[in-house]
Amino acid sequence: MSLYLTTPIFYVNAQPHLGHAYSAIIADTVCRYHRLAGEEVRFQTGSDEHGEKIVEAAEKAGLATKEYVDQISNLFREAWPGLAIEPDNFIRTTDPNHIKTVQDILQKVYDQGDIYFSEYSGLYCKGCERFLTEKELVGGNCPDHLTPPDAVTEQNYFFKMSKYQQWLIDHIKDNPEFITPERYKNEVLSFLSEPLEDLCISRPTSRLTWGIALPFDDKFVTYVWFDALINYLTGIGYPDDPGFAQQWAGAEHIIAKDILKPHGIFWPTMLKAMGLPPYRKLHVHGYWNVNDTKMSKSIGNVVRPGEMVEAYGADTVRYFLLREMSFGLDSSFSNEALVARQNSDLANDLGNLFSRSLTMVGKFAADKTPQPGSTSEKDTELAEAAIRMVTEFQNQMEQYNFHRALQAVWEVIGRANRYIVENAPWELAKDPANSEQLATVLYHLLESLRLVTLCIQPVMPETAKKMAAALGTDYPATFADHSQWGLLKPGTAITKPDSLFPRLEKKKKGEPAVKEQKPAKDKKNDKQKESANENDGLMNFADFQKFDLRVAEVVTAERIKKSDRLLKLTVMAPEERTIVAGIAEHYQPEEMVGKQVIIVANLKPAKLMGVTSQGMVLAAKDGKTLVLSALSDTVPAGSKVS
RNA sequence: GGCGAUGUAGCUCAGCUGGUUAGAGCAUACGGCUCAUAUCCGUAGUGUCCGGGGUUCAAGUCCCUGCAUCGCCA
Numbered sequence: 011m012s013l014y015l016t017t018p019i020f021y022v023n024a025q026p027h028l029g030h031a032y033s034a035i036i037a038d039t040v041c042r043y044h045r046l047a048g049e050e051v052r053f054q055t056g057s058d059e060h061g062e063k064i065v066e067a068a069e070k071a072g073l074a075t076k077e078y079v080d081q082i083s084n085l086f087r088e089a090w091p092g093l094a095i096e097p098d099n100f101i102r103t104t105d106p107n108h109i110k111t112v113q114d115i116l117q118k119v120y121d122q123g124d125i126y127f128s129e130y131s132g133l134y135c136k137g138c139e140r141f142l143t144e145k146e147l148v149g150g151n152c153p154d155h156l157t158p159p160d161a162v163t164e165q166n167y168f169f170k171m172s173k174y175q176q177w178l179i180d181h182i183k184d185n186p187e188f189i190t191p192e193r194y195k196n197e198v199l200s201f202l203s204e205p206l207e208d209l210c211i212s213r214p215t216s217r218l219t220w221g222i223a224l225p226f227d228d229k230f231v232t233y234v235w236f237d238a239l240i241n242y243l244t245g246i247g248y249p250d251d252p253g254f255a256q257q258w259a260g261a262e263h264i265i266a267k268d269i270l271k272p273h274g275i276f277w278p279t280m281l282k283a284m285g286l287p288p289y290r291k292l293h294v295h296g297y298w299n300v301n302d303t304k305m306s307k308s309i310g311n312v313v314r315p316g317e318m319v320e321a322y323g324a325d326t327v328r329y330f331l332l333r334e335m336s337f338g339l340d341s342s343f344s345n346e347a348l349v350a351r352q353n354s355d356l357a358n359d360l361g362n363l364f365s366r367s368l369t370m371v372g373k374f375a376a377d378k379t380p381q382p383g384s385t386s387e388k389d390t391e392l393a394e395a396a397i398r399m400v401t402e403f404q405n406q407m408e409q410y411n412f413h414r415a416l417q418a419v420w421e422v423i424g425r426a427n428r429y430i431v432e433n434a435p436w437e438l439a440k441d442p443a444n445s446e447q448l449a450t451v452l453y454h455l456l457e458s459l460r461l462v463t464l465c466i467q468p469v470m471p472e473t474a475k476k477m478a479a480a481l482g483t484d485y486p487a488t489f490a491d492h493s494q495w496g497l498l499k500p501g502t503a504i505t506k507p508d509s510l511f512p513r514l515e516k517k518k519k520g521e522p523a524v525k526e527q528k529p530a531k532d533k534k535n536d537k538q539k540e541s542a543n544e545n546d547g548l549m550n551f552a553d554f555q556k557f558d559l560r561v562a563e564v565v566t567a568e569r570i571k572k573s574d575r576l577l578k579l580t581v582m583a584p585e586e587r588t589i590v591a592g593i594a595e596h597y598q599p600e601e602m603v604g605k606q607v608i609i610v611a612n613l614k615p616a617k618l619m620g621v622t623s624q625g626m627v628l629a630a631k632d633g634k635t636l637v638l639s640a641l642s643d644t645v646p647a648g649s650k651v652s
Numbered sequence: 653g654g655c656g657a658u659g660u661a662g663c664u665c666a667g668c669u670g671g672u673u674a675g676a677g678c679a680u681a682c683g684g685c686u687c688a689u690a691u692c693c694g695u696a697g698u699g700u701c702c703g704g705g706g707u708u709c710a711a712g713u714c715c716c717u718g719c720a721u722c723g724c725c726a
Contacts, residue, residue, distance in 0.1 A: 143726080197724055200655060201725070204726090267723085271724095339658095340722085342664095347664085351678095355677090357691085358692080361689060362688055363688085365687090365688050366687050366688030366689090367687085367688085368688090372687095413665090417666095421676095424677095427691095427693075428692085430688090430692075431684095431692065431694090435687065436685095
């Protein structure tokens, strides 16, 4: 079995971001995994460089189009090594051989009658680079770009996509794993349940010249998707390379959900028309949000791969992205979440386990892999768990369940930590009579770590390298050669390296490692992180801004049982909140309803008498008198107070 | 509007074809150890399994319905 795995070729109208990096990291990890499994693997990525939007972006940047695409393409190419992403080929759609292949294919499909010339009139949106239907419009505008489309009548070339619709439906149904995860297969099938329109595959040169000329009509260039998808073929030498057919048989694509339609529908029908078999599988992943907000340039919260690498290093980023997202679903990125993973999973669990194990080998076994003796039940348990881990890891990786695969590894890491406490090697070391048992325990730890190294290798290649070197064993090359128990040779020198992963301090004064530019509306929260360092009793304005004071309207109020001081209030501010207020001695529940009060809305929720309070009501107190804050007039619930 | 998905502990999620007291990690509290990166181990929890009906001896798990969120399509 061989695998030919691709990322999308990235559109060079913008710089690389987290989403691109995720696609590429998955592809790289899967490739490394399959190499470990002993398969032949080819990994391709690249850049997509034609189309109207590129021309616009170049103009905006004040560069010649070619110059512009060269630059951005390079940004992509250069982003990957830092993340330990090592493609075998980086293809560009402006490569001469790609252009030639696209033209050959067009000619062939044209000659066989699957491309025809026709007139089309419709509403064209430049931003979308496509025609919109009447129903799509919102108030006469494109729903995405909010600009009115142009009424255009054009003659164009069309690809007879509809001709292959039924074939595609059958193929998807006959091959349940063709598009995964299932939700995306269903999406494609649901789209195919309606009649397909033929695909317009040309753009008149009067409008666009930055594209591949149609070989049979030089007044047109090729529509960017028809051009771009073919990269998957040109990248492995279609049509002349003798190895092509064999490589293509193992073709699998990784994409993000936004380009499902071109890959799930255009591409298989195109391949069919060319007389080629469809790709083997399409793996569709979700989006990374940033702090639960959609990542977008206009919001300004785009996460750049380069910054992440600089802040955390390739292995941590790779681990985080694979561990945190379940493949196919959306997930949220935040520096807090990443630091939490780094500290708990990488530093405390794996890093510390590795460190304490090697230190003990140093202290109690003179830095050499000890010779194990007879084993107890506990020893066998650990060994069996480690062996099982390797199988489980493989099962989950095969299904693109990266987070579960890693979970399986961390289960063994946890078990090993427990094993240490249960056996207390430092106690065994006190009595020479226990030396055999001590050696056995240490050996079992080292072996477990070796198997952990094997599994994490595809995900964290740099860490695996360090660990293998420290254990005095080979960098794992295949599962077949490394997944048995007991491969470490007694007597081998062990060399403890520096910490694998440092603990990261969240509350350090320095800037957060990767700057998160939050949407403007969230600025207030952002500033919470700045600490009021100098304590001169005065706060600056920025500190004051941390308070989210709002007007809240009380909707319901009731006494909290067993407390004579607390009232449980439901307020609108403007969303519904529960607030527990210590005012029961001064106000009756009935008289609270309908009152407007001022609350602190961003107080950490706290449980009072079993009720979670999401805020605090402001009141003035003088001795035994307590008076609620109030406004001199009525305002809408939720109004800001400042 | 049509189709589909999702809604489980403070947070992120597991819970396959219905079957014993609903789980894991993180966070929290308390206790223990000292080999270790102030790490690790143990203990303690809290859940109207979105709401409402129904099928069943038995439902988080099946059916109907409502609500919320999201996706695709129109």
